[in-house]
Amino acid sequence: MKEQELFKENLKKTSQRIYDFLTKNEDANSWQVKTNLNLSSSVMYLAIGMLVSEGKIEISEEGINYKLNKPIPKPLVSTQPATPINATASAPENIKN
Numbered sequence: 001m002k003e004q005e006l007f008k009e010n011l012k013k014t015s016q017r018i019y020d021f022l023t024k025n026e027d028a029n030s031w032q033v034k035t036n037l038n039l040s041s042s043v044m045y046l047a048i049g050m051l052v053s054e055g056k057i058e059i060s061e062e063g064i065n066y067k068l069n070k071p072i073p074k075p076l077v078s079t080q081p082a083t084p085i086n087a088t089a090s091a092p093e094n095i096k097n
Helices: 003-024 030-036 041-053
Strands: 060-064 065-069
Touching: 003 030, 003 041, 003 065, 030 041, 030 065, 041 060
Parallel strands: none
Antiparallel strands: 060 065
16 A cells, blocks of 8 residues: 555544544543544644544634534424425316326
């Protein structure tokens, strides 16, 4: 494997480790991730950037660190009531049964 491919693979694995950590520790910041997962700052921030670009996490400033959150899932179903179908409406004239 080339060095670049190894680097990308390592970055994917690190991103998954961070994501798994955030699943168990919802109120984590970048310092906690770095120290608990024993990551270098550069690899950690690249992996965080990857997760942000994929929409898997969100970040916000928290002093000199960053607060990391998994985004709140959006509802799959619309919260607006469905428009009722008029059961008595007839078929258009150009459609024959």
